[in-house]
């Protein structure tokens with residue numbers, strides 16, 4: 352895979368370079384020059400394949416110039432070792448559950464694949480790296496789990512004290528081994544600024560091989576295409592012949608961009624729906640042609656509180672660039688917290704199915720689009736997190752207690768280990784050098 356920068360001011364790079372650099376020096380995003388189409392036989396047999404077999408076929412088409420089939424198989428099997436089931440909650444409304452991985456959010460797909468790929472490249476070059484990551488919640492948990500006990504990789508996670516949920520904090524602070532959590536006396540923006548300053552610091556970069564696990568890394572995008580194919584396979588197994596619509600609850604739009612990659616590789620998709628909360632720069636762009644990023648607003652679907660989505664340019668290019676092309680692939684919708692809570696409650700009362708706030712935003716986005724259609728479609732809404740990660744909002748909204756899976760409740764009794772840190776870069780640097 353050869354990748355170019357969307358700003359066209361940096362040279363093309365190999366997959367390995369793109370994975371370790373993260374961002375091109377001109378601050379664009381890495382994009383593959385060529386996205387291959389999968390053969391018809393793949394789609395004919397897709398219903399007979401498991402998710403990891405599908406993942407292997409998709410990665411082979413994308414990455415076989417960079418990695419041998421044998422090694423690719425090992426990388427995929429190590430990363431994609433959990434399922435993504437499809438649950439029909441109402442007629443023609445299917446939930447694609449992406450929360451069955453170790454941190455119980457869809458970011459596990461990206462983080463585990465990135466860890467598996469990096470560790471393969473490092474073994475080959477006999478290098479060690481130190482990953483720095485700032486998190487406001489879900490990313491840190493997925494990255495910590497993804498890289499846990501990975502040889503050659505040390506992970507330091509910075510999180511803002513008091514700003515992440517109890518469960519999220521425990522996911523960051525109870526692993527140990529090669530994962531260290533720093534509890535920063537500041538905001539998420541402070542954490543991010545400290546990480547950025549570390550990457551620019553000469554003393555640190557001469558002593559360590561620093562790397563980022565940022566969500567714009569191409570190795571997080573690729574594995575997120577796997578579950579779109581897998582959902583199609585599941586629907587085929589259930590006898591579906593209707594056109595498929597995917598609704599994606601979105602923040603930085605990596606997830607939706609991965610869906611567009613699957614479509615470019617030949618997956619039959621009638622339409623994607625970009626569903627957001629009131630941070631609605633993308634639905635506004637789809638409607639008005641104008642892209643106007645704004646500062647983010649706080650909502651109950653807080654993993655999507657993004658004012659200036661970092662993958663916007665990728666999404667636009669993958670959907671054909673010109674506005675009329677983009678809207679032929681993507682419809683938009685947004686919901687406020689009142690509507691989101693009402694959807695969580697209505698669906699629970701009617702069907703017993705519990706949705707996290709992000710999932711509920713997708714439910715509303717799917718309905719708003721399918722209500723405009725005259726034909727029947729198979730609607731698939733992506734559920735990006737297990738509801739128990741947002742327990743307070745969920746129980747308050749539903750007016751009842753809900754079950755917490757053992758994997759999460761067991762965390763709450765574990766002891767938190769975090770190093771307190773000021774928000775001053777000098778302290779962070781001293782810590783890293785010491």
Ligand SMILES: *Cc1c(COP(=O)(O)O)cnc(C)c1O
Nearest residue numbers: 601602603604605606654735736
């Ligand atoms: C990160 C996240 C999102 C947003 O995904 P993007 O790829 O940034 O659009 C949605 N829901 C949950 C639960 C998340 O953690």
